[in-house]
Amino acid sequence: MQTLQSPTSLSTASVSIDRDDWLSGYRSQTQEFTYWIDQIEGQIPLDLEGVLFRNGPGLLDVQGHPVSHPFDGDGMISAIAFRGGRAHYCNRFVRTQAYVAEQKAGKPLYRGVFGTQKPGGLLANAFDIKLKNIANTHVIYWGGKLLALWEAAEPHRLDPNTLETLGVDYLDGVLKPGGAFSAHPRIDPGWACPDSPDREGGPAQPRLVNFSVKPGLSSTITLYELDSTGQLVHQHSHAIPGFAFLHDFALTPNYCVFFQNPVSFNPLPYALGLKGAAECLQFNPNQPTRIIVIPRDGKRPVQILETQPCFVFHHANAFEHDGKVYVDSVCYRSFPSLEDAKNYREVDFSKVPEGQLWQFTLDLTAKTVESECVVSRCCEFPTLHPDHVGRPYRYLYIAATHASTGNAPLQALLKVDGLTGEQQLWSVAPRGFMGEPIFVPRPNGTEEDDGWLLILLYNAERRCSDLTILDARNIEKGPIARLLLNHHVPYGLHGSFTPNYFGPAEEL
Numbered sequence: 001m002q003t004l005q006s007p008t009s010l011s012t013a014s015v016s017i018d019r020d021d022w023l024s025g026y027r028s029q030t031q032e033f034t035y036w037i038d039q040i041e042g043q044i045p046l047d048l049e050g051v052l053f054r055n056g057p058g059l060l061d062v063q064g065h066p067v068s069h070p071f072d073g074d075g076m077i078s079a080i081a082f083r084g085g086r087a088h089y090c091n092r093f094v095r096t097q098a099y100v101a102e103q104k105a106g107k108p109l110y111r112g113v114f115g116t117q118k119p120g121g122l123l124a125n126a127f128d129i130k131l132k133n134i135a136n137t138h139v140i141y142w143g144g145k146l147l148a149l150w151e152a153a154e155p156h157r158l159d160p161n162t163l164e165t166l167g168v169d170y171l172d173g174v175l176k177p178g179g180a181f182s183a184h185p186r187i188d189p190g191w192a193c194p195d196s197p198d199r200e201g202g203p204a205q206p207r208l209v210n211f212s213v214k215p216g217l218s219s220t221i222t223l224y225e226l227d228s229t230g231q232l233v234h235q236h237s238h239a240i241p242g243f244a245f246l247h248d249f250a251l252t253p254n255y256c257v258f259f260q261n262p263v264s265f266n267p268l269p270y271a272l273g274l275k276g277a278a279e280c281l282q283f284n285p286n287q288p289t290r291i292i293v294i295p296r297d298g299k300r301p302v303q304i305l306e307t308q309p310c311f312v313f314h315h316a317n318a319f320e321h322d323g324k325v326y327v328d329s330v331c332y333r334s335f336p337s338l339e340d341a342k343n344y345r346e347v348d349f350s351k352v353p354e355g356q357l358w359q360f361t362l363d364l365t366a367k368t369v370e371s372e373c374v375v376s377r378c379c380e381f382p383t384l385h386p387d388h389v390g391r392p393y394r395y396l397y398i399a400a401t402h403a404s405t406g407n408a409p410l411q412a413l414l415k416v417d418g419l420t421g422e423q424q425l426w427s428v429a430p431r432g433f434m435g436e437p438i439f440v441p442r443p444n445g446t447e448e449d450d451g452w453l454l455i456l457l458y459n460a461e462r463r464c465s466d467l468t469i470l471d472a473r474n475i476e477k478g479p480i481a482r483l484l485l486n487h488h489v490p491y492g493l494h495g496s497f498t499p500n501y502f503g504p505a506e507e508l
């Protein structure tokens, strides 16, 4: 959002959702497939070439033992390869050490961070604090490696052609055993930004920037910058006061920005085997959210600003303009509590705070923060043109609820024009359920919205998933192609697109 115009809000009445429809997207997918997609409505663009990789929990149970929360489900990667107007689908579970062991044992052997317990009650779970690296949150192709990510542990490397698991990857020695690499790397597109006056305006070449957190009474954030060959360019660590639950961060040419949500962690119920670690987080509504601004050069001091109490999982983007830093984030009034994590199937949406898009304006000289709500409709999973990551931008795409107020499953896609304040909405309610949109620029396109949005939707009518392609210039027209998969893919988390083609050379 370059300069904010007062946003127009699209009003849509709520729609009644069949709960079985919604829950049917939470069935385990135990099978692994590889096939050319032959049920296609519309036309796949001939110049769309590359692979959409997507990660998410593939199993909602371990051989009949249900997980307490979808975030505890084993990571399963889907790869949809596009070339010449055709598409090929493949999915594989990440063969983590825990996945292999549990499938062999036929029962859970690990406790999940989100409350899944081993069979056997308290005695089996007390004082067992070993983490299950479930590799289920994101998947990226960078430096010649396909990596499945989970924020509290090392990445798993996969073969981009077959999705075969090659093993835990230490990024050529950047990470040490037991180290972490967050599930939310940002790719700096690598062009000088004239709006960033105090440095060169960003690196000249693309870079992958990521972090890890070592939590404790004070928390240590380590930042990594890798060049396009995967070589480490920069690494520096900073201790910040207090416990920090950091899922994501935002990037500008000069800064990495973190939101330290006002949550505290009581480890006792976790250690005693009563709760999962994430269930022990408590939101403190009287404490400010702290905004941690770390200079990317690692030389200048870290600055900490304060804003109203809120909870942020995901940032949409950040940029520098007129000597200020702007951060656009999906904000919740409070932590969407996991107290009822064991009953995620019975969740009462009216009791869960909705995520809304806010813009925060940081004045690093005056140490002040202003904030404004940009999208009040419940929304999550923001995306934008990759060339505008960390730079001023005009268009944001985000999954949203069908209704303009209240919380509900995400069933629509919203396009926000930060220049005019206009919004476009495309809804798949009542029987479609939205996934994260991924923006893919059209080769040789010049406009910021000249590209496609790829979305893996769950279609409850078919009890299967659809890969949907929209023209980002006008999402109200609906899809230009719908690729009907032969099966469902459970509701997922994050994915990415690479213009490198990995897929079968010829029809199988």
Ligand code: CO
Binding pocket: 184, 247, 248, 313, 314, 494
């Ligand atoms: Co995330």
